[in-house]
Amino acid sequence: MGLFLDFNPFDNLLCILLGISFTVWFTLLLVFIIVPAIFGVSFGIRQLYMKTLLKIFEWATHRIERGAKDNNHLLYKPYSNAIIAKEPTSLEEEIKEIRRSGSNRDLDHASEFEMSDIFYFCRQGVESIMDDEVTKRFSAEELESWNLLTRSNYNFQHISLRLTVLWGLGVVIRYGFLLPLRVTLAFTGVGLLVVLTSIIGFLPNGRMKNFLSEQVHLMCYRICVRALTAIITYHDSENKPKNGGICVANHTSPIDVIILASDGCYAMVGQIHGGLMGVIQKSMVKACPHIWFERSEVKDRHLVAKRLSDHVEDKTKLPILIFPEGTCINNTSVMMFKKGSFEIGSTVYPVAIKYDPRFGDAFWNSSQFGMVNYLLRMMSSWAIVCSVWYLPPMTREEGEDAVQFANRVKAAIARQGGLVDLLWDGGLKRGKVKDTFKEEQQKLYSKIKLPVIGREV
Amino acid sequence: MGSTNSTLSKIPNVEELVQETGFTPAHIVRLYDRFEALDKEKTGHLRPQDFGAINRLAINPIGDRIIGAFFSPGQETVDFHSFVRILAHFRPADKKRPKDPSMPEPVNSRTSKLKFAFQLYDQDKDGKISRAELLQVLRSMLEMQVTEEQLESIADRTIQEADLDTDDAISFEEFRKVPPGGALRLTYQHGALTQIRFIIVKNYVRFDNGKQAMKGNRYLKFTLPC
Numbered sequence: 259m260g261l262f263l264d265f266n267p268f269d270n271l272l273c274i275l276l277g278i279s280f281t282v283w284f285t286l287l288l289v290f291i292i293v294p295a296i297f298g299v300s301f302g303i304r305q306l307y308m309k310t311l312l313k314i315f316e317w318a319t320h321r322i323e324r325g326a327k328d329n330n331h332l333l334y335k336p337y338s339n340a341i342i343a344k345e346p347t348s349l350e351e352e353i354k355e356i357r358r359s360g361s362n363r364d365l366d367h368a369s370e371f372e373m374s375d376i377f378y379f380c381r382q383g384v385e386s387i388m389d390d391e392v393t394k395r396f397s398a399e400e401l402e403s404w405n406l407l408t409r410s411n412y413n414f415q416h417i418s419l420r421l422t423v424l425w426g427l428g429v430v431i432r433y434g435f436l437l438p439l440r441v442t443l444a445f446t447g448v449g450l451l452v453v454l455t456s457i458i459g460f461l462p463n464g465r466m467k468n469f470l471s472e473q474v475h476l477m478c479y480r481i482c483v484r485a486l487t488a489i490i491t492y493h494d495s496e497n498k499p500k501n502g503g504i505c506v507a508n509h510t511s512p513i514d515v516i517i518l519a520s521d522g523c524y525a526m527v528g529q530i531h532g533g534l535m536g537v538i539q540k541s542m543v544k545a546c547p548h549i550w551f552e553r554s555e556v557k558d559r560h561l562v563a564k565r566l567s568d569h570v571e572d573k574t575k576l577p578i579l580i581f582p583e584g585t586c587i588n589n590t591s592v593m594m595f596k597k598g599s600f601e602i603g604s605t606v607y608p609v610a611i612k613y614d615p616r617f618g619d620a621f622w623n624s625s626q627f628g629m630v631n632y633l634l635r636m637m638s639s640w641a642i643v644c645s646v647w648y649l650p651p652m653t654r655e656e657g658e659d660a661v662q663f664a665n666r667v668k669a670a671i672a673r674q675g676g677l678v679d680l681l682w683d684g685g686l687k688r689g690k691v692k693d694t695f696k697e698e699q700q701k702l703y704s705k706i707k708l709p710v711i712g713r714e715v
Numbered sequence: 716m717g718s719t720n721s722t723l724s725k726i727p728n729v730e731e732l733v734q735e736t737g738f739t740p741a742h743i744v745r746l747y748d749r750f751e752a753l754d755k756e757k758t759g760h761l762r763p764q765d766f767g768a769i770n771r772l773a774i775n776p777i778g779d780r781i782i783g784a785f786f787s788p789g790q791e792t793v794d795f796h797s798f799v800r801i802l803a804h805f806r807p808a809d810k811k812r813p814k815d816p817s818m819p820e821p822v823n824s825r826t827s828k829l830k831f832a833f834q835l836y837d838q839d840k841d842g843k844i845s846r847a848e849l850l851q852v853l854r855s856m857l858e859m860q861v862t863e864e865q866l867e868s869i870a871d872r873t874i875q876e877a878d879l880d881t882d883d884a885i886s887f888e889e890f891r892k893v894p895p896g897g898a899l900r901l902t903y904q905h906g907a908l909t910q911i912r913f914i915i916v917k918n919y920v921r922f923d924n925g926k927q928a929m930k931g932n933r934y935l936k937f938t939l940p941c
Contacts, residue, residue, distance in 0.1 A: 375856070376777065376832060376835055376836070376852065376856075377832060379775055379776055379777045379856070380777065380781060380831075380832060380835060381805075382771070382775055383771075383772055383775045383777065383778055383781040384781065384802065384805055386769050386770075386771035386772045386775070387766065387769060387772060387781070387802070388746070388802060389749065700776055700856065700857060
């Protein structure tokens with residue numbers, strides 16, 4: 259009974275307030291986010307958001323620099339404190355320089371092995387000890403300016419009160435406002451996808467079904483894009499992949515799929531997972547033909563190739579989306595493409611995706627975080643800003659094998675995205691280098707020396 | 716970005732390192748980060764296996780010799796100070812330094828660099844590159860691509876050219892005559908003087924201090940036919 263005497267009129271008020279705020283919240287959500295997603299239009303809110311953020315970051319960086327100077331700290335700027343001034347010369351070029359500076363071509367025959375040849379290999383070796391291109395690619399890119407996330411600032415120290423307050427405010431906004439909003443949207447998007455594609459699955463095959471499935475996929479992916487606050491700029495949309503082609507892109511994170519699929523319809527390729535992913539995959543395939551493999555089938559390369567080529571030959575089916583690197587790279591370079599998708603022989607539509615690291619690092623370091631942790635990090639960053647370039651289609655030329663074709667496509671993607679084109683295999687994240695590479699080096703060196711040696715002996 | 720003071724304070728005897736090696740504190744911090752990245756088990760020391768994990772080094776024909784250069788004879792680990800001291804060999808040489816015989820040779824002088832390269836050949840550290848040692852290096856650089864006879868003839872010819880005191884081995888003085896400073900080499904083939912070669916070689920890894928960087932590897936050869 260005493261409880262009733264303690265009944266607080268404020269509780270009633272609280273309930274009313276909560277009710278109102280929820281309603282307002284959902285209305286805003288609907289009007290500003292979901293409806294535009296359905297129709298594919300944009301209010302430009304995200305662009306404005308991005309510009310504001312950039313201004314704030316500039317200010318924060320400025321404050322840090324000033325603060326450090328005042329306290330005589332040494333600022334650690336990874337890019338301008340580069341320790342090796344590199345020239346990209348190859349073994350052949352360097353030794354060719356020797357030949358060129360010799361005055362008489364005939365007498366080059368007498369120049370075989372020299373004691374100083376060891377210098378070239380010595381230098382390469384020590385350079386790789388100091389700074390390693392491959393290992394660098396697998397850790398998150400180091401930033402020059404600070405984006406108010408402590409995860410990207412290695413030595414966060416108290417520089418000034420204002421900065422710390424700003425950072426604190428940032429945390430509150432990100433975790434208190436943005437994160438719940440995004441989670442709601444994500445659930446909405448995924449839920450709608452599963453439900454609507456299952457419904458469409460009941461329709462008879464035909465143009466209506468294809469049209470509806472396209473619309474549903476696009477709509478749900480757009481909601482997911484807004485769930486991540488991804489601000490994407492698409493370039494050269496006239497080169498968008500068409501039916502019967504294969505779309506090839508560089509891989510940084512699982513989000514790549516959402517980014518590409520919100521602008522066009524693709525048939526996905528992948529392994530069937532269990533759990534939530536599995537449910538999504540099964541319902542997606544009801545609405546339009548995606549290519550999902552059982553775990554056992556993945557090892558069988560012929561089966562994989564056959565299914566892909568069957569799909570590609572059917573011109574009514576959507577273009578396939580493949581990430582040939584096979585693993586997530588940290589978006590500063592493009593690693594070796596696996597040749598499987600290039601053997602099929604259809605038109606390849608390369609796409610370059612480049613993330614702007616100033617807002618949030620989209621790279622998924624699968625050895626460091628699991629999927630859920632990764633998504634949490636994504637949803638609590640400011641935004642994900644990226645650019646997508648659709649490159650003109652390429653086909654395999656006469657006399658070119660799959661590997662050369664793959665390298666050509668890789669070079670085009672790297673060039674467009676401003677990424678470094680690396681020869682290395684993405685699998686090096688986990689394994690060691692093959693002996694064949696060492697033999698390649700030896701072969702190259704001997705080719706320059708051998709003709710001379712052969713003649714002398 | 717942020718302050719490096721926290722990292723600097725983790726490294727003992729930084730001033731001594733700066734004095735000895737000539738690296739700036741910022742470079743030392745960078746090298747320390749690299750050292751920690753290589754030291755996966757966080758023991759504070761590096762072992763040969765840690766170097767072996769560097770892929771580009773693994774495919775280098777003389778990779779294991781370079782790794783060996785970091786470890787003093789009998790030592791199985793290298794600490795950060797020794798790591799930095801060895802790497803300091805590769806800083807650009809200070810050309811304007813006056814030749815003062817009473818001062819110890821700085822670690823990045825031309826002579827020190829040459830000594831480093833010499834030690835890559837001279838694995839038993841007896842001060843001479845024997846024919847066998849030269850053959851070993853040739854074998855690593857050429858391996859499957861040439862026959863044993865070809866390797867031996869190259870080794871013979873090289874020793875013939877460089878060995879001035881005819882003890883069938885190359886001492887450090889003879890070695891340094893081939894690279895920098897210019898060298899006059901007379902090549903004899905079948906008993907006749909075939910050419911006179913004047914060779915200048917410069918080799919270093921440059922550190923970008925924001926200054927204009929020069930080309931790194933320069934071989935200039937003037938060959939006069941006889």
